[in-house]
Amino acid sequence: MSRFKLWEHGVKAGLLSSLMTVLLSLMGIVEAFSQRQIVSGLLSMDYALLGTMVVFMGYVAAKRTSRTEPMWVVINSLTCGMITGGMLLLLILTGEAVNLRAVLVNASPALYKILGFGHGLEASPLLFVSGALCGLFAGISYLLPWAIRRTLIVSLVCVVGAGVLQDMIRPTLAAREVLAGFSEWVFSSNGLTEQSAAALFLLAAGITLFWSLKGKAVQAGFKALPGKGQKAVRWTGIAVLIMILLVLPQVLGLFLSEVVTIVGLYVLLGLGLNIVLGYAGLFDLGYVAFFAIGAYVTAVLTSPELGFFSLSFWAALPFAVVTGIFAGVLLGIPVLKMRGDYLAIATLGFGEIIRILVLSDWLRPWLGGAQGIGKIPKASVAGFEFGMPQEIYYLILAGCVLVIFFSLRLRDSRLGRAWKAVREDEDVAQAMGINLVATKLLAFGTGAGFSALSGAIFATKLTSVYPHSMNVMISINVVCIIIVGGMGSIPGVIVGAIALVGLPELLREFAEYRLFVYGLALVVMMLVKPEGLWPEAVRRREFHEEIEEVEPAASTVSASS
Amino acid sequence: MAILTARKSTKRFGGLVAVDELDLEVKEKTIHSIIGPNGAGKTTFFNCVTGFYRLEEGEIFLNGHSLLGLMPDQIVRLGIARTYQNIRLFPILTAMENVLVGLHCHLKANYFGILANLSSTRKEEEMAAEEASRLLKFVNLAGKGDSFAKNLPYGEQRRLEIARALATRPKLLLLDEPTAGMNPSETQTMMDFTLHLRDELGITILLIEHQMRVVMGISDTVTVLDYGKKIAEGTPDEIKRNPIVIEAYLGKGSAAETMGVAA
Numbered sequence A: 001m002s003r004f005k006l007w008e009h010g011v012k013a014g015l016l017s018s019l020m021t022v023l024l025s026l027m028g029i030v031e032a033f034s035q036r037q038i039v040s041g042l043l044s045m046d047y048a049l050l051g052t053m054v055v056f057m058g059y060v061a062a063k064r065t066s067r068t069e070p071m072w073v074v075i076n077s078l079t080c081g082m083i084t085g086g087m088l089l090l091l092i093l094t095g096e097a098v099n100l101r102a103v104l105v106n107a108s109p110a111l112y113k114i115l116g117f118g119h120g121l122e123a124s125p126l127l128f129v130s131g132a133l134c135g136l137f138a139g140i141s142y143l144l145p146w147a148i149r150r151t152l153i154v155s156l157v158c159v160v161g162a163g164v165l166q167d168m169i170r171p172t173l174a175a176r177e178v179l180a181g182f183s184e185w186v187f188s189s190n191g192l193t194e195q196s197a198a199a200l201f202l203l204a205a206g207i208t209l210f211w212s213l214k215g216k217a218v219q220a221g222f223k224a225l226p227g228k229g230q231k232a233v234r235w236t237g238i239a240v241l242i243m244i245l246l247v248l249p250q251v252l253g254l255f256l257s258e259v260v261t262i263v264g265l266y267v268l269l270g271l272g273l274n275i276v277l278g279y280a281g282l283f284d285l286g287y288v289a290f291f292a293i294g295a296y297v298t299a300v301l302t303s304p305e306l307g308f309f310s311l312s313f314w315a316a317l318p319f320a321v322v323t324g325i326f327a328g329v330l331l332g333i334p335v336l337k338m339r340g341d342y343l344a345i346a347t348l349g350f351g352e353i354i355r356i357l358v359l360s361d362w363l364r365p366w367l368g369g370a371q372g373i374g375k376i377p378k379a380s381v382a383g384f385e386f387g388m389p390q391e392i393y394y395l396i397l398a399g400c401v402l403v404i405f406f407s408l409r410l411r412d413s414r415l416g417r418a419w420k421a422v423r424e425d426e427d428v429a430q431a432m433g434i435n436l437v438a439t440k441l442l443a444f445g446t447g448a449g450f451s452a453l454s455g456a457i458f459a460t461k462l463t464s465v466y467p468h469s470m471n472v473m474i475s476i477n478v479v480c481i482i483i484v485g486g487m488g489s490i491p492g493v494i495v496g497a498i499a500l501v502g503l504p505e506l507l508r509e510f511a512e513y514r515l516f517v518y519g520l521a522l523v524v525m526m527l528v529k530p531e532g533l534w535p536e537a538v539r540r541r542e543f544h545e546e547i548e549e550v551e552p553a554a555s556t557v558s559a560s561s
Numbered sequence B: 001m002a003i004l005t006a007r008k009s010t011k012r013f014g015g016l017v018a019v020d021e022l023d024l025e026v027k028e029k030t031i032h033s034i035i036g037p038n039g040a041g042k043t044t045f046f047n048c049v050t051g052f053y054r055l056e057e058g059e060i061f062l063n064g065h066s067l068l069g070l071m072p073d074q075i076v077r078l079g080i081a082r083t084y085q086n087i088r089l090f091p092i093l094t095a096m097e098n099v100l101v102g103l104h105c106h107l108k109a110n111y112f113g114i115l116a117n118l119s120s121t122r123k124e125e126e127m128a129a130e131e132a133s134r135l136l137k138f139v140n141l142a143g144k145g146d147s148f149a150k151n152l153p154y155g156e157q158r159r160l161e162i163a164r165a166l167a168t169r170p171k172l173l174l175l176d177e178p179t180a181g182m183n184p185s186e187t188q189t190m191m192d193f194t195l196h197l198r199d200e201l202g203i204t205i206l207l208i209e210h211q212m213r214v215v216m217g218i219s220d221t222v223t224v225l226d227y228g229k230k231i232a233e234g235t236p237d238e239i240k241r242n243p244i245v246i247e248a249y250l251g252k253g254s255a256a257e258t259m260g261v262a263a
Helices: A002-026 A029-033 A045-064 A070-097 A109-115 A120-143 A146-164 A166-175 A177-186 A194-224 A227-279 A288-302 A313-332 A340-359 A389-411 A414-424 A426-431 A436-462 A472-485 A490-506 A508-528 A551-560 B042-049 B072-078 B095-102 B111-116 B119-138 B154-167 B184-201 B212-218 B236-241 B243-250 B256-260
Strands: A037-039 A379-381 A384-386 B002-013 B016-027 B031-035 B057-062 B080-082 B172-176 B204-208 B221-226 B229-234
Touching: A002 A029, A002 A045, A002 A070, A029 A045, A029 A109, A029 A508, A037 A045, A037 A146, A037 A194, A045 A070, A045 A120, A045 A146, A070 A109, A070 A120, A120 A146, A146 A166, A146 A194, A166 A177, A166 A227, A177 A194, A194 A227, A227 A389, A227 A414, A227 A436, A227 A472, A227 A490, A288 A313, A288 A340, A288 A436, A288 A472, A313 A379, A313 A436, A340 A472, A384 A389, A389 A414, A389 A436, A389 A490, A389 B111, A414 A426, A414 A436, A414 B095, A414 B111, A414 B119, A426 A436, A426 B072, A472 A490, A472 A508, A490 A508, B002 B042, B002 B204, B016 B042, B016 B057, B016 B204, B016 B221, B016 B229, B031 B042, B031 B184, B031 B212, B042 B172, B042 B204, B072 B080, B080 B154, B095 B119, B095 B154, B111 B119, B119 B154, B154 B172, B154 B184, B184 B204, B184 B212, B212 B236, B221 B236, B221 B243, B229 B236, B229 B243
Parallel strands: B031 B204, B031 B221, B080 B172, B172 B204
Antiparallel strands: A379 A384, B002 B016, B002 B057, B221 B229
């Protein structure tokens, strides 16, 4: 038994990794991913996924080993890789012997062919050997110094990323005449060419290595600059960022701009829920309700189809936002005393009520029922119409900038602190003089207002609104964005929206497994990085310069009491 | 002059009478201790004063103002602040932010002032940060302002909680076992600090405490509760000699001297 201790973690990680790879195979993800080449003729996404899984678990095995001798570290991760290879082999053997397909739809011959590297059973030793190689790679990379390991990881991620996103990058490059030749060099008909993959790998490695060697010096250099210099550098950075954001849709083209606008709408929603959930800790699962209200108010006020008002988008927008805020406060009143799960359930109900109301025949003359409302006019400014995704982009960008600006102001204010205090401990917050009613209602109202803004832009973007686009999945998406991005973090919302909304839009293969990926992302985040992808930084604000005596404090307090 | 007056205050939980027709007068700028066995109703009384529990009968006055029916946030504005038996800081706010939350009710910026970042809002925030810094320094936490409250060691958390309470600029401070879990030298520091609050800042202190060394050492008046009823009141010396108190604490026939070491 004591000898088993030496292998224990390798075996455990191996079994886990087997479970995951077999699961991915049987769910059909491996097969779905096999269509996409990363490096043409060399590596496709299915192998990249399986390999990543094995290497990751092999790394975990190496890290957990009780022995620190390099030999045992490698043996553990090797064990992990071999077990996984063996189990996948077992899957093929079982599949050949028994017809698994009757129960498991995805256990197809195509899958076995992929797992057998295109040959099926004859390649069985190859599967075992490649599993072992992945394990070996994990073990060795664990033993390497951190700087080299990081270089390896970053470079590999860059290559895989470029390969995965080829459909977006290639047309962008090809559209520019100057870059067309370059594009042909980089991409073959499917995937990166071998020479460009190698070049990209080396480039990424070079930059990462340079940063690990010189990064400290660069940072120190920045710190050494006088206050004005630092400010100048910072403002230059912001100016560059603004320039990039302004020209982005022209560079990206139609399809990518469309994806960016969807991400942008979710960023708006996320920033709103960030106030309600991230700051004030109020678990609102009916958040889509305010999105729906924003969209429908815009539709009713602008659409000539209903023929009530036919206002312009800009005239309708304030009404949409104000109605959203009002609805947020109104919903807030009955749930003031509720906390946690109870609040989530109650608000979930509210979201459904709104959806069912707009769907109902009863309100059809006013809200269009199941057919929704169409012919919503596009927004325009001085003759410039926000029609194409590339143009709507600017509308959404403006909305995001405004909302980020408001979020920042609120976060650093007396109100932002009150929200966070309520999140941390409601009773104590009240005992510190915070009026719970006002504070919570302001959070609900602000969040709902942001959401309604998102809804209004959504309405003019699609020029029509339907009840079925206001479903509970939107609320759940937004909650996931906040949790994955980092509770209460503004950059976290943006990163979360890109990761959970942008990437699935880009990767068609994901579409079918979207919920699976969400679930997986949530579980992995909770285990590995519970604070989120980009957690909120602690604001440094204590005065560090010396305050002469203790006495002034005493006099201030006594004078004011 | 009495700053806090309780008249026939009664709080029941179902059939249990936690506070039973309690009459209490806390004189201004004194340290008034409440002692009694576990379950005597001390913390319940604190919760009644700060508005977390509603009294079934009786009334509590602050400077002649009735506190009946007021919410906890209204009561803190009138000048009563408290700390908790088991420390209740805002764990993932920084020490600085914890104190700033205490200042909340003295800041006036409203929603639109915040969004517009008016100069009055900015000035107010600066003043608040300055005052919070001073308060941190006052409780000897200078330099710790940027750490999360949950990451501070136990003793510092206790002091931070007091700083947060002081930030509300209280006239009356309710301390619920401030020396719980402290060693003798920390306890001594806390005693000196409490005296300092009374003498330098002129804050009246109502104290729940189990360590008799603290109670007898710094109190001006001691009230003894048992089963929600007041069984004795007086100066520390009177309480030490009171046979009813000794009986409630130690049972019949115990020597008065043992009171001094009971904790």
